[in-house]
Structures are given as C-alpha cells and as structure tokens.
Amino acid sequence: xxxxxxxALNDKEFEILCADLxxxxxxxxxxxxxxGKDAGIDGRFFTSNSxxxxxxxxxWCGTPTxxxxxxxxxxxxxxxxxxxx
Numbered sequence: 584x585x586x587x588x589x590x591a592l593n594d595k596e597f598e599i600l601c602a603d604l605x606x607x608x609x610x611x612x613x614x615x616x617x618x619g620k621d622a623g624i625d626g627r628f629f630t631s632n633s634x635x636x637x638x639x640x641x642x643w644c645g646t647p648t649x650x651x652x653x654x655x656x657x658x659x660x661x662x663x664x665x666x667x668x
Contacts (some may be wrong), residue, residue, distance in 0.1 A: 594643075
C-alpha cells in the first residue's frame with residue numbers, strides 16, 4: 584500500500600475511501616451523499632444517543648498546506664458554523 588498514489592482517486596472516490604476506512608475503525612456505517620451541494624457533509628452517522636458525527640474530506644493533492652489551512656479557516660468554517668455538528 585505504501586506505493587499507492589491517492590492522486591489517482593477523484594474527490595468522490597476519496598470520500599468513499601475515507602468513509603469506508605473510518606466507518607470500519609468506528610464500527611459504524613457512514614451515510615454518504617450525492618455529489619454536489621452537500622453543505623460540507625461528506626459522510627455522517629448518528630450515535631446511540633442521537634449525536635451527529637460528520638465526516639468532511641479534502642482531496643487536495645499538490646495544494647500547499649498554507650492554502651488548505653486558509654480555506655478551512657474561512658470557507659469551511661462557515662459551513663461548520665451553519666450545520667453545527
């Protein structure tokens with residue numbers, strides 16, 4: 584697996600991979616959404632006490648870390664504040 588290049592995946596395939604890996608680790612099945620305006624929710628599940636767990640994936644291969652952090656602290660922060668997970 585160390586030779587695998589995740590750049591070969593498109594954004595939706597990356598979301599599916601993340602949801603499957605985290606779902607396996609958490610023992611939960613993540614609900615996934617169709618491409619498009621998902622309001623920043625790439626996957627989710629509800630705990631036994633009805634808490635919502637949100638998965639947000641970023642497949643930004645080759646993007647400088649500074650640019651990713653800037654986007655997370657501006658655009659993505661607004662989405663988080665709106666859905667209040």
